[in-house]
Amino acid sequence: MSIFKEDMLKGKHVLITGAGSGLGRQMAVAFSSLGATVSIVGRREEKLKETAEIISRNGKVCYYRKCDVRNIDEVRDALSYFASSAGEPNVLVNNAAGNFISRTEDLSFNAFNAVIGIVMQGTLHFTLELGKSWISARRPGTILNIVAGYASTGSGYVVPSAIAKAGVLSLTRSLAAEWGKYGIRSTAISPGIVPTEGSVSRLAPTEEIQKMLIDRIPMKRYCTAEELAELASYLISDAASFINGDVVTIDGGEKQWLSGQFNFLDALTPEQWALIKSLRKE
């Protein structure tokens, strides 16, 4: 149940990449329930159809087109299909992602290309195509990119994703400065891990890794897809009309925990704290 008014996104035509499942699907359902027209792309037509059916059960329409965001011809085809169906989208959410947990020395160039192609090139394809069109038609627009905490810090073991998300974060900030004058806003969300079919099985494949990940989140749980969709709804809405170039973190304090040098003391037992207290000089 959203806290927002039902028609908050009326007048928005939102294009979401990677919306056949996971966060993309959740955002599509949320935006549509708040009055937006929603168009979605993804690589698997049957998954897109499922998202569209969920939305149609709520009495709303969702346009979909199979599209690999790495392929500019498919991107152009999808954009022209949506423009002829519901008019050109005025909001773009770059959500499509790919990621492997791996030692970097075990990755081939093809593995790098697959992830960078989806995350960085895919974002660039849709951003440039729509951005150029908005500018030449003198129409405002909104871009929301989904990044990750390691976009600004880097991270081992997810290096293709880290470098691609860093590029997307830089694109967000750069275009905010350059395209703000055209009424085009660029923002980003930096989520912690959100359990979806594509994420946990890949990023936290064993129970042991899942426990390690949750232990370092101060709120001791993952972010939910609904929480992320609420934040995204706000950022693409007119209520956020002066937010441009910022990245909003939604990770339960995980990034903060990781950056505090002494936060590892969380692991100490009451007995260890009693010992530390007894060593105090009175």
Ligand code: HXC
């Ligand atoms: C290492 C791998 C690999 C793996 C594939 N490759 N899987 N290398 N570890 N797990 C290698 C292959 O051997 C191949 O290299 C190259 O990568 C391309 O593989 P393909 O399978 O041919 O690629 P493709 O069909 O294009 O599919 C790639 C993909 C797919 C789209 C990324 O894996 C996929 O659908 N992933 C699901 C989406 C996903 O990852 N979602 C999670 C995002 S979560 P060679 O050299 O053999 O040709 C996320 C959140 C981050 O990003 C934030 C966390 C806080």
